[in-house]
Amino acid sequence: MSQAFDHIVIGAGISGLGAAHLSARKGFKTLVLEASERIGGCIHSLSFAALGGFWVEAGGHTCFNSYGNLLSILDDLGLTQEVKPKPSLSYKLWRDGQRCSILSALHPLEALGSLPRIFKEPKAGRNVRDYYSAILGSRNYQDLLRHAFQAVICQPADDYPAEVLFRRKPRRKDVVKAFTFDRGISTIPEAIAAQNGLEVRTGQRIERIERHAAGFQVELADGQILDAAYLTLAVPPDAAAQLLPRGFEALRDLVARIPMSELETLVLVFRREDLKALKPFAGLIGVEAPFYSAVSRDFLPDGGYRGLAFHFRPVALTLEEQLQVACAALGVGPEQVIAKQRVHNRLPALRAGHLGLVEQIDRALAGERLGMTGNWFIGISMEDALTRSRLEHRRLFGG
Ligand SMILES: Cc1cc2nc3c(=O)[nH]c(=O)nc-3n(C[C@H](O)[C@H](O)[C@H](O)COP(=O)(O)OP(=O)(O)OC[C@H]3O[C@@H](n4cnc5c(N)ncnc54)[C@H](O)[C@@H]3O)c2cc1C
Incomplete structure (x- = not known):
């Protein structure tokens, strides 16, 4: 037996959850299908249960008062009053084996x-x-x-x-310039997914999607059949190209032209006293280093721990080698790491002329009941992703 929805969204990153939020709020029966066991995609406030829930951002870490689409969702969810200001700590360069200004x-x-x-x-x-x-x-x-x-x-x-x-966007004067939440940015996807009128299923494998006269049919690997009048793909471009149903071959060719960039994130936690020599800082910018950046959790100090996420280039460094590199940059020994976890992150590798490609994609989508959103249209920030979700929402549902 098949189940019917007004709108099925594939992908539970911020783009997909944003698209689902907008249609669910309009009263459309909305379902989100996520492949992984965790929602949020690149938003991942990684929490360590053994350390009393101390968390470090393994992905997106900062929202700004220029994020108008994000803030309107936070308003809907009553979350705007709960934002925590981020103090302006500075980054340091990690260059030639030294931390410098x-x-x-x-x-x-x-x-x-x-x-x-x-x-x-x-x-x-x-x-x-x-x-x-x-x-x-x-x-x-x-x-x-x-x-x-x-x-x-x-x-x-x-x-x-x-x-x-970078794109200039109007700022909301009633909100602090840069913010997070007590439990990190994952508060946002979790609150969107938890609201009434929106269903999110994780661990879903989509076998195939077919277009029919009244919308789309989604077949899952466990044999379930789901019908929807509207479908939104909110997955990275390589996954979107694979999921596109028959009849969208030209669109598939365009989408497949957007490459992805892989990065290996290593999250490390230390006891506060072991990092005493290191003043609170925003993080490190790698100069010809194996990592692009290291983002610290110092913006929301914790009594017991300090944490950092090192975002490594996709080179073949073992975990031990990454640990050596990261600890050298912090001036501590690997034995002082009390918790660690590796996370694989993916981001679109946009190229000059990208906006022309998006125009072609939009022409191929015109008049279809198919939406496409993600961090690979307007830009890679959370707000860019949500701006695309709102534009697609207007195209599909009006208003
Ligand atoms: C390290 C890092 C730091 C960042 N820092 C910031 C920051 O400070 N501020 C900011 O604004 N932005 C930041 N960003 C960017 C921002 O977090 C992301 O661009 C944004 O969250 C992406 O959302 P998305 O929904 O478009 O994609 P994703 O988060 O990639 O979500 C896509 C989802 O689709 C799922 N999926 C994939 N294939 C399938 C399939 N076949 N079926 C079902 N589901 C599927 C994935 O599992 C995933 O959950 C950062 C990103 C990274 C990686």
């Missing part, structure tokens, strides 16, 4: 000489290396910006599209 890598004269070009250098269609070398100088790009950008996007920055990296 970010300013130590800046070439101020070159920056001053290049900066006036900011007004005439076009951004559209250019990659990060070309655009930022032009407006701040190529030495500043090579020695500083490149590494800072890599730390932000957790992947090589040179070929990333400049127009997608």
Whole structure:
């Protein structure tokens, strides 16, 4: 027997949960199917039960008051009042075996000489290396910006599209500039999934999807058949290309052109007293290092522990080698690590000209009851993902 829904969303990262939230709030019977046993995707406040629930962000760690779509969901859920401000701690560079200040890598004269070009250098269609070398100088790009950008996007920055990296968005004055929650960013996906009128099933394997006259039929590996008038794919582009039903071959070819970047995250926890020599800091930016960045949990101090997530390049370092690298950067011995866990993260590797590709994808989706969302349309931040989910919601359901 088949079950019928108004809207099935595939993928329970923030994009999919955002899409589901919007349709469920409009009264559509909405189901989310997630492959993994955990919801949240790249949002993962990794909690250590043996350490009294001390947690470290293994993925997305900061939300801003410019995240209007995210904030409107938090308003709906009554969560806006619960945000915890993040103090502005600074990052350090990890360069040539030393922790040093970010300013130590800046070439101020070159920056001053290049900066006036900011007004005439076009951004559209250019990659990060070309655009930022032009407006701040190529030495500043090579020695500083490149590494800072890599730390932000957790992947090589040179070929990333400049127009997608940062975008000015209006700020909500009633909300603190940067925030998290007492239990970390995972509070958001968990609250979306827990609300009435929205069902989330984890550990789901989708065998095939077929399009029919009144919508879509989803067949699960356990033989269940689910029908839906509308379907939204909220999975990475490689997974979306695999899931697309017959009849969407041209769309599949476009989506398959977006590559993914892999990263290995190593989360480490220390006793507070063992990291005494290290002042509270936001984290490290790796300069020609095996890791792009290390993000600390110091923004929400804990009485007993300190934690960091090291985001490693996908090179073949063993766990022991990663531990050595991370502990050297913190100036401690591996024996002082009291808890550790590795997490595999994936992010889209967008390329110059990406927005043109998205236009083609949107043309192929026009008039269909199929939505597509994710962090691979507008940009990779949580807000970019939710902006896409809202645009697709309007296209499918109106308003
Ligand atoms: C280390 C790191 C740090 C970051 N820091 C920040 C930050 O501070 N601020 C910020 O705004 N953004 C940050 N981001 C980016 C942001 O967290 C992500 O881009 C965003 O959460 C992605 O959401 P998504 O739903 O589009 O994709 P994902 O989170 O990747 O979710 C996709 C979901 O689809 C599921 N799935 C895949 N295939 C299938 C299938 N066949 N069937 C069913 N389900 C499937 C996956 O299991 C996953 O749950 C960070 C990302 C990383 C990795």
